[in-house]
Amino acid sequence: MAPVNHSDVLEFILIGFPGLPEKFYSLVSISFFLIYNVSLYVNLIVVVLLLLSRHLHQPMYVIIGNLSVSDLLFDTLTLPKIISKYWLGDGSLSYTACFIQLFFVHYLGTLDAYIFMVMAIDRYIAICKPLRYHSIISNRLVAIICLVLWIFVAAMVLLVIAPGLMLPFRGTNRVKSCFCSFDAVTVLSYVDTASSRRTRYLIAMMSHLCPLSFIVYSYVIIIQKICSSSRTENWRKAFYTCTTHWLFIGLYFIPRLAIYAYNQLQLNPDNDLSVFLICLYTFAPHFTSPIIFCLRTEQIRRTLSKVLKWNIIYHKY
Template sequence: MATLNQSEVLEFTLTGFPGLPEQFYSLVSISFFLIYNISLYANLIVVVLLLLRRHLHQPMYVIIGNLSVSDLIFDTLTLPKIIAKYWSGDGSLSYTACFIQMFFVHFLGTLDSYIVMVMAIDRYIAICKPLRYHSIMSNRLVAIICLVFWIFAAAIGLSVITSGLMLPFRGTNRVKNCFCSFNPVAVLSYVDSASSRSTRFVVAVLSHLCPLSFIVYSYIIIIQKICSSGRTENWRKAFYTCTTHWLVIGLYFIPRLAVHTYNQLQLTPNADLDVFLICLYTFVPHFTSPIIFCLRTKEIKTTFGKVFKCNISNYKY
């Protein structure tokens, strides 16, 4: 059976953590299962609330809604397979399924960077230019910006799998990762993939460093603005908010850029540490971001409380 690149590999096998002793398989599968469920329900709650409650149809929540949809798709396409690998030993993916997963991994990974950037810019305008906020930001403008980034990120994903499909594979098919992404799959090719991986490195760094630069700049200006206000209460609240935001942003960007950099420098870190860092920047932000960016805000908590009480009342009667 021939593939597009006449590959003899018909399927790939996810190794997850290559050096993990078998007695820890159940613990890892339960951990991934809990992560998936927390992410699933947290992001679903955000999406459902934003769809059903008109007073939440605001630019900030439109941005958060896009982030939640992206994270829902990503986790649903990746986590069930790695859970099955550790739960029942089924870690195999067909050649086609692996590259479809690769497309969404790079597509949605890039998208998240730009959506978080839009969120930071929105907060910058809201805090630093409050009187002009509604004249600058609107639901329509935010929806258009997010749509542009969905299309742009999809183009990045297509460019990645196009590079991957041009590589021939024969024999070795064990992907040292929890999902199919470009570098762990490309190194399995029996031809030199250094050039393709270098190109991918440049694209990845630009795709993540550009949004990160805007995010850093936005938060620096926000902190300066609040410091200049001279109000201790505002400073404390802003410091707490920025700290929690930066926790999520740091988890997303710092390990990601570190992994891309040492892969490009051809350093050989511990394989299990490599997979751990990838899981850290991939899955942890997906269940922490809806909680920190949305569910902990007063407006969302009040709305969720009303919906919950209403459902309880209807159930009683």
């Protein structure tokens, strides 16, 4: 449902990096363009491979497929507009389009945290209870869990941002960010939004700290299990995998939680550093997660190699 506009603002203008000199606009637009294309093609390759290859229809890849779809949607709904702003000078979004983007930014960003939680639980069962794995985890169960998460997170985010849909705006419509987000937009209202900002801050922290707690617990148990086992080649491989997963999870959660706390302490965090950190924790995981979680695995590499060889032979003859 479109937001009810109780104001004279008909559109919002994305500012991007507030203090960025104009001579760097081309560099920023090219950077975002490359990020979007890498994320688009890497995630698309993962989704297509998982859909077409029956031997990849396994619980872990079902989870990764949901993550790739979420990241594809997020980048497609945000990056083209900020690229247009820096490349063509068109950073305007209609009132309705801005709030639609706002919803999906928080929806898909929060959804990723819960998908990571399911992924960590799956790895915990696979490593710590390998003999019972297939009796506990199945494709159907994982698909149902992911579907429930898509619905649950959508309802939760809609409830959180609903007060923002009713806010009146007048005069100021310049969003000091690379996309419409709750804090960047609601701060433009001429009414006091401190109470709604505090409520959103608490809910945002809880909605990320809860899955992070499960993730931390799962990987701590996994690492204990690995360290107590014999140090074979599988031990080193499992430990390396956990380390790379930890680096990725840290990249996703730490800057995000830091910005949430910073936004609560400062009314209008519109400096270039905060915008950069938001872009870092938002877009960097989208093109690195398929590489870390999927394209590094032997089954995916073997399948991709077969597809490429078949494609070469097909075009040759």
